[in-house]
Amino acid sequence: MTTLAREYHLAARPQGTPTAEHFRLVERKLPDPGPGQVLVRNEVLSVDPYMRGRMNDVKSYVPPFQVGEPLEGGAVGTVLASGDPSVPVGASVLHMAGWRDHALIPASAATIVDTAAAPAGAYLGALGTTGLTAWGGLLIAAEFKAGDTVFVSGAAGAVGSVTGQIAKLKGAARVIGSAGGEAKARSLTERFGFDAAIDYRAGDVRGQLAAVAPGGIDVYFDNVGGEHLEAAITAMRRHGRIALCGAIAQYNAAEPPPGPRNLGLAIGKRLTLRGFIVLDYQDRFTQFAAEMGPWLASGKIVAAETVVDGLENTPQAFLNLFSGGNTGKMLVQL
Numbered sequence: 531m532t533t534l535a536r537e538y539h540l541a542a543r544p545q546g547t548p549t550a551e552h553f554r555l556v557e558r559k560l561p562d563p564g565p566g567q568v569l570v571r572n573e574v575l576s577v578d579p580y581m582r583g584r585m586n587d588v589k590s591y592v593p594p595f596q597v598g599e600p601l602e603g604g605a606v607g608t609v610l611a612s613g614d615p616s617v618p619v620g621a622s623v624l625h626m627a628g629w630r631d632h633a634l635i636p637a638s639a640a641t642i643v644d645t646a647a648a649p650a651g652a653y654l655g656a657l658g659t660t661g662l663t664a665w666g667g668l669l670i671a672a673e674f675k676a677g678d679t680v681f682v683s684g685a686a687g688a689v690g691s692v693t694g695q696i697a698k699l700k701g702a703a704r705v706i707g708s709a710g711g712e713a714k715a716r717s718l719t720e721r722f723g724f725d726a727a728i729d730y731r732a733g734d735v736r737g738q739l740a741a742v743a744p745g746g747i748d749v750y751f752d753n754v755g756g757e758h759l760e761a762a763i764t765a766m767r768r769h770g771r772i773a774l775c776g777a778i779a780q781y782n783a784a785e786p787p788p789g790p791r792n793l794g795l796a797i798g799k800r801l802t803l804r805g806f807i808v809l810d811y812q813d814r815f816t817q818f819a820a821e822m823g824p825w826l827a828s829g830k831i832v833a834a835e836t837v838v839d840g841l842e843n844t845p846q847a848f849l850n851l852f853s854g855g856n857t858g859k860m861l862v863q864l
């Protein structure tokens with residue numbers, strides 16, 4: 531028996547902002563799983579900003595996507611057929627063969643998840659990579675401590691919204707977020723419990739930050755780069771720490787923009803700027819989950835999601851990350 535799968539391939543490498551023509555929906559017949567393989571019907575797909583970097587032909591911490599080959603990404607689905615008794619038929623599994631409706635994968639690449647304990651999407655978001663990025667980036671990379679004043683950019687997004695909430699739960703003196711648009715900025719205080727918010731689309735990030743954090747900030751969690759990073763460097767207090775998580779403002783730039791023009795301030799202020807990749811904290815996953823699980827179950831952390839329906843809308847869901855089309859984790863439901 532074969533299964534007809536539909537999967538997205540990289541059709542061409544984008545220069546600048548990708549468009550629909552860089553993605554191609556391809557049908558493929560999958561054979562039954564052989565020994566050590568499982569056939570999975572995907573139910574929820576993750577689209578993430580880092581995938582934009584993988585569309586370029588550059589060496590990074592993950593290999594580039596290949597033109598004419600399937601795209602990859604986090605997904606949760608149900609095992610339809612199994613050639614490995616440790617991953618049985620009916621199990622819900624987390625794996626990296628996203629951007630498709632069915633996947634034939636090694637059983638060793640599938641992690642069984644309990645979708646009775648938490649919804650499938652949570653394993654792609656706050657209980658998964660998103661949550662671990664926020665937790666590790668704030669507590670380890672930025673060396674957060676109670677009493678810190680924290681600034682988070684991309685604060686209404688998946689990582690940012692969780693980061694701000696963890697900072698509050700861990701005793702931050704004040705948590706300030708930046709998001710695009712008046713409604714999103716308002717959601718930071720009203721929905722996610724931030725103390726103050728700025729709308730960067732209104733301009734003058736530096737001036738707005740100074741107005742809401744007149745005494746300065748101790749920690750900056752950077753999801754955006756560019757103007758936000760410069761504004762944060764100006765606002766940092768002495769011995770402040772900056773966790774460099776992402777720089778989405780420049781992922782579609784055809785030419786790399788110049789670095790922060792005020793980096794020299796880091797010297798006199800004795801700042802630490804530390805880049806990190808979530809994989810660095812994989813060995814702390816159990817510790818992370820022991821905190822995050824109860825926070826989510828008790829409602830202490832709100833795990834927002836934006837859910838798009840249908841495999842054929844996956845490219846647009848991905849592209850919408852770059853125009854702020856999501857609040858919380860962007861997911862595609864199949």
Ligand code: NDP
Pocket residue numbers: 578579580659660663684685686687688689690708709710711714753754774775776777778779780806807808809851852853854855856857858859860
């Ligand atoms: P988000 O859910 O935050 O989605 C992206 C958001 O970025 C959008 O909603 C949009 O919000 C904002 N954005 C887009 N373009 C711009 C821009 N030009 N300037 C300012 N904001 C912009 O995605 P994630 O939470 O998954 O990722 C957040 C960041 O964390 C990304 O930079 C990502 O690459 C990084 N990351 C890093 C990891 C690591 O291991 N280091 C792991 C996971 C994520 P708005 O409407 O407010 O503009």
